Amino acid sequence: MERELIELTVFAVLGRWDDLAALRGRPGVRPDRRWREALLQTHLFAGFPRIVEAFGVLGRAGGLGQPDPDETLAEPDLPERGRALFDRIYGSRADRVRAELQGHHADFAAWVEGHAYGRVLTRPGLPAAQRELLAVAALTALGQDRQLASHARGAVACGADPEEVHGVVEAVAPHVDPHDLERARKVVARFAPLDGRQQP
Numbered sequence: 001m002e003r004e005l006i007e008l009t010v011f012a013v014l015g016r017w018d019d020l021a022a023l024r025g026r027p028g029v030r031p032d033r034r035w036r037e038a039l040l041q042t043h044l045f046a047g048f049p050r051i052v053e054a055f056g057v058l059g060r061a062g063g064l065g066q067p068d069p070d071e072t073l074a075e076p077d078l079p080e081r082g083r084a085l086f087d088r089i090y091g092s093r094a095d096r097v098r099a100e101l102q103g104h105h106a107d108f109a110a111w112v113e114g115h116a117y118g119r120v121l122t123r124p125g126l127p128a129a130q131r132e133l134l135a136v137a138a139l140t141a142l143g144q145d146r147q148l149a150s151h152a153r154g155a156v157a158c159g160a161d162p163e164e165v166h167g168v169v170e171a172v173a174p175h176v177d178p179h180d181l182e183r184a185r186k187v188v189a190r191f192a193p194l195d196g197r198q199q200p
Helices: 003-014 017-025 033-041 048-060 079-104 106-120 128-142 145-157 162-175 178-191
Strands: none
Touching: 003 017, 003 033, 003 048, 003 128, 003 162, 017 048, 033 048, 033 128, 079 106, 079 128, 079 145, 128 145, 128 162, 128 178, 145 162, 145 178, 162 178
């Protein structure tokens, strides 16, 4: 996973605006569709207000380039497509996780499957494995261990090597509290083990 995409995600979800502007201003940095896709999906982890601000900061620092004509999809939520990715990421646990979400609120469960998974995480422009690795970066930065476990496992299910998952956590290391980092390392060691023997 490209370090700049990891840092883009981390700085956006943490609201580190000076670091985000500095990232955009680095020599040789040329944002492309992958940058735009990474930033678009971060609203799932940090909310719209933070991503609106991130777009503004990046715009003032040089922008993200013009979207390609096929990049603006303007499509509705896609629950069927979301269900397929949800099942791929959660595997045998998918029905249990779905029931837990339903227990919180039926509309919320529908938003997760139709919007988060169906509309955002299945967009073209970044493969599912890279999107899951960026989810690992965001969740490590935010200290969200339960969701980190799901997306670490999901990254592997979508084709990332466990080494890549561990590498993303290490790339986030300079930007998080050491205690949170140690917890994230333990989560990833359990759910994306280097020996391939995932724990339940």
